[in-house]
Amino acid sequence: MRYCPGRAPLAVPLVLCAAVLLLPALGAAERRRLACSTCRGIADRFNQGLADTAKKNFGGGNTAWEEKTLSKYESSEIRLVEIIENLCDSSNFECNNMVEEHEEHIEKWWFKLKKKYPDLFKWFCIEMIEVCCPAGTYGPDCLACRGGSERPCHGNGRCDGDGTRGGDGSCSCNKEYTGDFCLDCSNGYYSTLKNETHSVCTACHAACKTCTGSSNKDCQDCKEGWIKNEEAACVVCDASCVGCTGEGSDKCKVCASGYIKEDEKCTDIDECNLPEKVCIRENEDCVNTRGSYKCVCSEGFEEKDGTCVQTVKTGEEIETVATEPSPGGHDDL
Numbered sequence: 001m002r003y004c005p006g007r008a009p010l011a012v013p014l015v016l017c018a019a020v021l022l023l024p025a026l027g028a029a030e031r032r033r034l035a036c037s038t039c040r041g042i043a044d045r046f047n048q049g050l051a052d053t054a055k056k057n058f059g060g061g062n063t064a065w066e067e068k069t070l071s072k073y074e075s076s077e078i079r080l081v082e083i084i085e086n087l088c089d090s091s092n093f094e095c096n097n098m099v100e101e102h103e104e105h106i107e108k109w110w111f112k113l114k115k116k117y118p119d120l121f122k123w124f125c126i127e128m129i130e131v132c133c134p135a136g137t138y139g140p141d142c143l144a145c146r147g148g149s150e151r152p153c154h155g156n157g158r159c160d161g162d163g164t165r166g167g168d169g170s171c172s173c174n175k176e177y178t179g180d181f182c183l184d185c186s187n188g189y190y191s192t193l194k195n196e197t198h199s200v201c202t203a204c205h206a207a208c209k210t211c212t213g214s215s216n217k218d219c220q221d222c223k224e225g226w227i228k229n230e231e232a233a234c235v236v237c238d239a240s241c242v243g244c245t246g247e248g249s250d251k252c253k254v255c256a257s258g259y260i261k262e263d264e265k266c267t268d269i270d271e272c273n274l275p276e277k278v279c280i281r282e283n284e285d286c287v288n289t290r291g292s293y294k295c296v297c298s299e300g301f302e303e304k305d306g307t308c309v310q311t312v313k314t315g316e317e318i319e320t321v322a323t324e325p326s327p328g329g330h331d332d333l
């Protein structure tokens with residue numbers, strides 16, 4: 001615990017030292033990734049600090065005296081201290097710790113090296129304290145990601161540890177792609193372009209589970225609820241089916257809800273003719289639909305606050321007779 005008692009600057013409450021005890025719980029790879037994002041945050045805040053202090057102190061139209069002072073301030077320790085003070089939120093232990101540990105590097109860069117190495121992130125995070133890697137590379141030695149550092153994962157996925165000293169360079173492909181190099185198409189996608197460096201996969205027709213082209217005739221397998229017809233195209237199962245072995249209501253594996261098997265066919269149930277009434281409010285009628293039914297207010301009545309009330313006549317005009325389905329209606333039985 002070399003950063004704990006005594007060494008923490010005032011900006012870092014000692015309570016935060018407790019955080020150090022939690023760090024070993026992170027895996028080594030996670031710690032490396034965290035270190036890089038911490039450093040990136042520091043470099044970003046430093047650049048922000050540069051911009052803020054440039055604006056704050058001199059508003060343009062400088063006198064000769066100001067010009068001289070400005071150029072002094074520009075590279076001054078005062079400005080550096082102002083910037084460093086704002087590099088970390090006080091609650092960010094990792095950040096405060098990193099700044100404290102490497103303040104000398106930052107000072108050296110500020111006073112001697114920033115002209116030669118203007119990119120602080122690159123100089124500090126990648127080259128000096130070695131917590132990050134250049135984009136497209138990963139791990140302790142900044143090796144190229146799978147698929148190469150130019151286009152990791154062939155532009156079709158994310159390289160594990162990209163830009164950090166962690167990770168293993170393997171690819172997590174976007175959903176359209178699969179394989180170690182994200183060059184193959186996932187199920188439900190087919191290849192529309194493929195050469196050594198590029199691969200483009202496009203979604204199959206909605207009817208297909210797997211396919212070789214864009215139409216429902218290019219399916220290798222049909223999706224659940226679809227079936228191959230005589231022309232070898234996948235077509236949707238009849239509305240009365242859940243799963244089917246062919247087209248039509250006589251080829252259902254199981255009848256959909258609201259349908260019942262009758263003479264080998266899934267047939268619509270007429271809920272309005274069941275012995276037990278399904279529309280039970282006063283002044284409403286039952287309307288059968290395919291696979292379901294609706295309860296609607298009778299003619300001369302309209303829906304209001306969940307009941308059917310008599311339609312009010314205004315003058316000679318009769319207001320619209322409500323035929324809208326009531327919210328009490330059901331989609332299935």
Ligand SMILES: *[C@@H]1O[C@H](CO)[C@@H](O)[C@H](O)[C@H]1NC(C)=O
Nearest residue numbers: 193194195196197198199200
């Ligand atoms: C592969 O395809 C891409 C995209 O069309 C193209 O830019 C690239 O030049 C091709 N590469 C080769 C080696 O043919």
